[in-house]
Amino acid sequence: MAETVGIVGSGLIGRSWAMLFAGAGYKVRLFDILPEQVQSALAEIEKQLYELEKSKLLRGSRSAKEQVALISGTSSLKECVSGALLVQECTPEVLAIKLKALKDLDVVVEAPTIISSSTSTHMPSVLSKDMKNKERFIVSHPVNPPYYVRMVEIVPAPYTESWVPQKVRSIMQELGQVPVSLKKEVPGFSLNRIQYVILNEVWRQVEEGVLDVADVDKVMSEGLGPRYAFLGALETAHLNAEGMQNYCERYAPTIYSVSQSMGPIPHMQNETLKTVHKQLCDSIPLDKLQERRQWRDTCLTRLSVLKQEM
Ligand code: NAD
Numbered sequence: 001m002a003e004t005v006g007i008v009g010s011g012l013i014g015r016s017w018a019m020l021f022a023g024a025g026y027k028v029r030l031f032d033i034l035p036e037q038v039q040s041a042l043a044e045i046e047k048q049l050y051e052l053e054k055s056k057l058l059r060g061s062r063s064a065k066e067q068v069a070l071i072s073g074t075s076s077l078k079e080c081v082s083g084a085l086l087v088q089e090c091t092p093e094v095l096a097i098k099l100k101a102l103k104d105l106d107v108v109v110e111a112p113t114i115i116s117s118s119t120s121t122h123m124p125s126v127l128s129k130d131m132k133n134k135e136r137f138i139v140s141h142p143v144n145p146p147y148y149v150r151m152v153e154i155v156p157a158p159y160t161e162s163w164v165p166q167k168v169r170s171i172m173q174e175l176g177q178v179p180v181s182l183k184k185e186v187p188g189f190s191l192n193r194i195q196y197v198i199l200n201e202v203w204r205q206v207e208e209g210v211l212d213v214a215d216v217d218k219v220m221s222e223g224l225g226p227r228y229a230f231l232g233a234l235e236t237a238h239l240n241a242e243g244m245q246n247y248c249e250r251y252a253p254t255i256y257s258v259s260q261s262m263g264p265i266p267h268m269q270n271e272t273l274k275t276v277h278k279q280l281c282d283s284i285p286l287d288k289l290q291e292r293r294q295w296r297d298t299c300l301t302r303l304s305v306l307k308q309e310m
Pocket residue numbers: 008009010011012013014031032033034037089090091092093097100101118119120121141142143144
């Protein structure tokens with residue numbers, strides 16, 4: 001019999017998780033504090049799954065009809081989590097809201113159900129320290145849009161039992177996602193720490209008058225980005241010389257010396273913020289953001305198809 005997962009919070013990310021789990025054959029129960037959100041999520045998911053099937057982008061071996069039939073909604077948190085293998089918490093990224101949602105979950109969840117949070121920023125120990133089920137708590141942080149960008153960061157708290165991250169990793173693989181297992185929690189996890197290093201440096205380059213916004217963004221989109229869509233930074237270095245040992249013999253002193261010239265961490269405020277914001281709005285006005293997001297998602301969809309073929 002198909003295993004069940006519960007999704008708590010039926011917004012953007014809750015809907016994506018529901019589609020991914022159904023794609024792998026799980027029964028999905030959706031809950032939201034606003035019952036109308038569950039209804040709109042069910043309608044939207046059905047529409048999206050049929051559209052994906054039509055454009056041959058549907059994941060998993062089941063038809064859209066079969067996947068839709070696996071997903072149901074409930075107005076009872078207890079029913080949502082009852083007998084579930086895993087509950088994926090997808091409430092807004094506001095600490096007080098998450099703590100309240102997790103407190104409610106803690107009352108109704110029973111062993112061995114895993115409690116997994118989609119949080120992008122809160123440390124697992126901060127979210128779960130007062131929970132009685134905390135040894136089965138973990139963060140599974142997706143990247144938006146999770147249907148096309150497959151990486152998921154799995155982050156345990158110091159007291160999470162060792163079988164939990166292992167089990168979540170295998171579930172993510174079953175879903176067709178690409179899990180990355182952090183051995184311990186760190187602020188920002190891995191993805192955002194790397195993203196912030198990049199943001200800090202592009203900010204400094206604009207602030208110091210080295211490049212304008214359009215050109216510094218091209219360094220990523222037309223320079224580093226295409227390569228990094230297929231290879232990580234370390235493998236890139238390994239291939240750029242005769243192996244990593246040779247790369248470091250050649251380039252480590254230069255990397256160290258350039259890195260020392262990078263200056264303090266920017267606060268991302270004041271005059272530079274005005275400059276960056278104006279230049280971005282000149283090329284993408286605020287009323288065109290939605291259009292641009294759709295274009296980005298189309299690009300990511302095509303890239304995801306290419307990555308599956310490679
Ligand atoms: P969202 O605002 O779209 O959806 C949140 C949903 O949670 C809403 O439907 C809301 O009604 C519901 N909710 C609020 N309190 C609740 C409660 N106590 N119990 C049940 N439901 C409740 O948010 P989102 O963008 O889907 O983000 C959800 C989580 O996923 C956040 O932690 C976020 O950081 C993380 N995340 C988001 C993205 C992204 O790009 N949006 C990417 C990765 C991770």
